[in-house]
Amino acid sequence: MKIMTATTIIIIIIIGLLAGLFSGVLGVGGGVIMVPLMVMLLGFTQHQAQGTSLAVLAVPVTFLGAYNYYKAGNLTGNYTIDWKVALIMALLFVVGTYLGSKFAVGLDEKMLKKIFGGVLILVAIKMILGK
Secondary structure (H helix, E strand, O other), X not given: OOOOOHHHHHHHHHHHHHHHHHHHHHOOOHHHHHHHHHHHHHOOOHHHHHHHHXXXXXXXXXXXXXXXXXXXXXXXXXXXXXXXXXXXXXXXXXXXXXXXXXXXXXOOHHHHHHHHHXXXXXXXXXXXXXX
């Protein structure tokens, strides 16, 4: 664990705020924002960053953001949350996170970084060029 200097605390605050802002605006935060910034700015290993990101998500950190979408959808009649889909995904997310973390902790950090970066690149290409 890093010593909590004032600089480290400021970096943690910035990462948390950025992850929250990106999560609220784009629906992303943990893997896309927090993990790379923890590796680059805090010197975390890939395993530490991924584990810490999952720990952050262990509590309902996105509740208020989801509530804003829910409230806005109810006001306009354009419902922005499909609760059935969210519930099913949440339950399977728990199972997938467990299985994925069992796999990831056994991987070499260099390989884990390559897989992580490759997934981000593929998603970026699909989002930019795909339909």
